[in-house]
Amino acid sequence: MALSKKDIRQIEAHGISEEQVTYQLKQIEKGFPFLKLESAASIDKGIIAPKQEEQDKYVNIWNDYKDQGRKIVKFVPASGAASRMFKNMFAFLNATYNVPTTDFEKDFFDNIKKFAFKKELCDKCKANDNKCITKLTEEGNYKHIIANMLNENGLNYGNLPKGLLLFHNYEDGPRTPMEEHLVEAALYASSKGKANVHFTVSHSHLELFKAKVAENINKYSEKFGVEYNITFSEQKPSTDTIAANPDNTPFRNEDGSLLFRPGGHGALIENLNEIDADIVFVKNIDNVVPDRLKGQTVKYKQILAGILVDLQNKAFEYLRLLDSGKYNHAKLEEIIRFLQRDLCCRKHDIKDLEDADLVIYLRKKLNRPMRACGIVKNVGEPGGGPFLTYNQDGTVSLQILESCQIDTNNSEYMDMFKNGTHFNPVDLVCAIKDYKGNDFNLPEYVDRNTGFISSKSKNGMELKALELPGLWNGAMSDWNTVFVEVPLETFNPVKTINDLLRDQHQ
Secondary structure, eight states: OOOOHHHHHHHHHTTOOHHHHHHHHHHHHHOOOOOOEEEEOBTTTBEEOOOHHHHHHHHHHHHHHHTTTOOEEEEEEOOOBGGGGGHHHHHHHTSSOOSOOSHHHHHHHHTGGGSTTHHHHHHHHHHHHSSOHHHHHHTTOHHHHHHHHHSTTTTOTTTSBGGGSOOBOOTTOOBOHHHHHHHHHHHHSEETTEEEEEEEOOGGGHHHHHHHHHHHHHHHHHHHTOEEEEEEEOOOGGGOEEOBOTTSSBOBOTTSOBOEEOOOGGGHHHHHHTOOOSEEEEEOTTOOOOGGGHHHHHHHHHHHHHHHHHHHHHHHHHHHHHHHTOOOHHHHHHHHHIIIIISOOBOTTGGGSOHHHHHHHHHHHHSSOEEEEEEEEOSSOSOOEEEEEEOTTSOEEEEEEOGGGSOTTOHHHHHHHHTOSEEOOSEEEEEOBOTTSOBOOGGGGOOGGGOEEEEEEETTEEEEEEEOOOTTTGGGTTSEEEEEEOOGGGOOOOOSGGGGGSGGGO
16 A cells, blocks of 8 residues: 555654555564474473572672673663553442442452552542541542542552552652662662663653652662662654554554554663663563562572673683684584583584584574573463574574464464463563674564564554564564573562552562
8 A cells, every 4th residue: 555745754753764664564464473382491491490509609700790890781661651550440430339349449448558659648638538548438438549549630640650659668668669670770780889770761751750760869879879870761763663454554543644553562672772781680660579578589680690691701702712713623512512501592403514604603693692581480470481492594592482472273382381380570681792892783683573463442443553572572582592490589560559469569
């Protein structure tokens, strides 16, 4: 379908080319191929479970590394609005009944005093209704309480980003997830008294985040003796994708303009690509715990980083050896073993390669971004799973997959997915510079065939939305990946408001 001159002006204003839009429409029409799987990853196949003495070794490796004054950044995707957390509360507000009826609603009101935002909510109730929470409850005005929590003239929690809600109580006042990440940065990601934290935020929330940082930064600098460097970025408009009608033609707004939608968290590979750092920790905004439970989180972040640094040092050593030309066939065999056993990257016909071709192959596979991914035991939480997967070049390597990337008609693959022993909680430590100290250009390592199409609607009209390859899925497909088992207690996401009632958040 031809695009008009007006369409092309709109596309270019978005920072996208006409060719990209045409390509995206073709992707929507064709869909994406399912991935070919070898097996689910497990302790026997690709997941490291370090024993105590190994844990201590890796913690020491990490502490030695960061004491050398390396540039370390904590990268926190924080653009998500909290509205999904309050889905049940919005439903109650719009329900025909006026008293808590569902188990979820009863649980919320029975435990309302346990929430870190209780005092602030009570203050809003007094300001707007001239009554405290207790009085409103006694009168049966439950919906007034929820309105004061969600609406703009109250706490506005229905419109705020998750990172700025009050999550945890402390003697010196409640903390937001954003503040908890500042604390974590000081505990395991600081170097030479400096802690760098980068938040990706939506444009509408940027000033709110900056204000919250300005309000709190001195407190945490003094508490932990670190100098913070806090930076922000927004998802680039150029990473938005065009929406399509069910017949694969461009979806248009009521004024006739094209509809572009955010491309999902995979768009953040562009933000990550602009980070200047040797090592980057990546962790979602809502996966935080109070100080009393941070010990395990800190320990295993150090273990993950120590494993990554140890493997990176070996890869760098081998790359310099290949550069020197001072190797023999036995040394090449040693490098192959490192690539296959330590980095779990295998090529079935590797023995057919002549030494010259083998060196080219080894150099290409070693000289890539590298990540260590914390993986937890599968207890039924939603999330991607760790797999050994075939790549475009026929090699097999470790990948994190979502269910939409797996052919549901393939019973063998579905068994792998359903019976997988572990899943991915988005707990990554990334090395994004090469052995010569140059930055990798991360978009070059994205598998463009791993996006997916989802069904959405706008103004009651059905549409097809194109999601870019996910940040920790296809966007990091061509990285060297290692999976490390971490304790389940290091994974404490907050998907609904009542998750804050779990002991881990009290």
